[in-house]
Amino acid sequence: MKKIAFITGVTGQDGSYLAELLLSKKYIVHGLLRRTSFLNLDRIQEIIDRYESKGLLKLHYIDLTDTSSITNLIIKYKPHEFYNLASMSHVGISYFTGEATLNINAIATYRILESILKNHKKCKFYQASSSEMFGSTPPPQNEKSPFNPQSPYGISKVAAYYTTRYFRQAHGLFASNGILFNHESPRRGLNFVTRKITHSLARILSGYEKKIYLGDISTRRDWGHSKDYVRGIWMILQHKRPEDFVLSTGKNYSIEDFVKKTFKILGLNWKKFVSTNNKNFLRPSEVRNLQGNSNKARKLLKWKPIYNLDTLCLDMLKSDLKLYGMTLEQAKEKAKKISK
Ligand SMILES: NC(=O)c1ccc[n+]([C@@H]2O[C@H](COP(=O)([O-])OP(=O)(O)OC[C@H]3O[C@@H](n4cnc5c(N)ncnc54)[C@H](OP(=O)(O)O)[C@@H]3O)[C@@H](O)[C@H]2O)c1
DSSP states (O other), X not given: OOOEEEEETTTSHHHHHHXXXXXXXXXXXXXXXXXXXSOOOGGGHHHIIIIITTTSEEEEEOOTTOHHHHHHHHHHHOOSEXXXXXXXXOHHHHTTOHHHHHIIIIIHHHHHHHHHHHHOTTOEEEEEEEGGGTTTSOSSBOTTSOOXXXXXXXXXXXXXXXXXXXXHHHHOOOEEEEEEOOEEOTTSOTTSHHHHHHHHXXXXXXXXXXXXXXXXXXXXXXXXXXXXXXXXXXXXXXXSSOOOEEEOOSOOEEHHHHHHHHHHHTTOOGGGTEEOOOGGGOOSXXXXXXXXXXXXXXXXXXXXXXXXXXXXXXXXXHHHHHHTTOOHHHHHHHHHHHTO
C-alpha cells in the first residue's frame, strides 16, 4: 500500500521540494494550501501537471486557522505522515503581525495535533521548528541549547516546539521537531535577504535596478540548501523513535559574505552596487549569530548536506539570471561592461 502524506505549506519553498521528494518515493501526497486572491502555484505547477491527474497528488484548500477542515481531511484520508510546514515564515514581518503569527504558527500546531490525537493517533507528525528559537543564545546551538527568541516568529516557533513535545510525551504521539537553520534555494521568497541579493543582481544586469538596499549585513547565519533539508525532514519521520533534531551545515557566514560570494561569481565589485544599514530593514531586536551543531542528525539519521555556501549562491544566481533570459556566461560579459 502506498504511504499517504499531508503537507501544509505545499506552495512554499520547502513544501514544494518535499512534495517532489515524497512523490519520487511513491507516496500519495495531499498538499494543503490556502486560498489566495492570485494563484500562487508556480513552485508546484510541474508536479501538478505530472501527478495530479494520476491521483498521486491531491490539493485541498484549508487555512491553518480553520480546524474543522483539517480534521475532516484527517478523518477522510488517514495519512501516515503529516508535515506541518505552513507558517507566517518571515521574521521581519512578524514584528508587525505578531498576533496572526502566533495564531498561524503556534495555535494551529496545537489544533492539528489535537485533531491527530482524537482522530488518527497512528499518524506521524513533523513540526517545522526553527533556529530562530535560539535567538540570542551564543553559537554553536544544538538540541540542548536554551531558547531565547527575539521576535514574534521565534516565540511562536518555541510554542509550537513545546506543543509538539507535549503531544509526544503526554499522549504518546509520534511527533518530532526538526530545528532547521536557515535554508535557501531558487524557490526562496523574494523578500528574504539571500534571494533578494541574487534576484536583484540579475535585475541590475538586466538594467531594471541600480542598487540593492540592505539592512545590517554583519549578522551571521548558518545557510544550507532547502533540497538537503527536506531530505532531512523526511529522515526525521523515518527514524525509529520520535525525537527532535537540529539540521544545519555547521558553518556560518555574514550577509556580507553572502553578498561577496555572489558578486564574485560574476567578477563584480559588490561595494558599487550594495547600499547597507538602510533603516527600513533594521529590526527592533536582531538575532546576531546562528551556527548549528547537527551532530545528532548526522550520527543517528546519517544525514549530511551536499550543498555549501558557494554552490548555494551559484544555484540561486543561475536560476535568477535564467528568469531574466541570461546564462551565466552572458551575465559575466554584461558584468564586465557595467563595471567599467
Ligand atoms: N527556510 C528556512 O530557512 C526555515 C528555517 C527554519 C524553519 N523554517 C520553517 O519551515 C517551514 C517552511 O519554510 P519555507 O521556507 O518553505 O517557508 P515559505 O516558503 O514562506 O512557505 C510557507 C508556507 O506556509 C503557507 N501558509 C502561510 N500562512 C498560511 C495559512 N494561514 N494557512 C495555510 N497556509 C499558510 C504559505 O502559503 P502561501 O504560498 O499561500 O503564502 C506557504 O505555502 C515554515 O514553517 C518555516 O517557518 C524555515
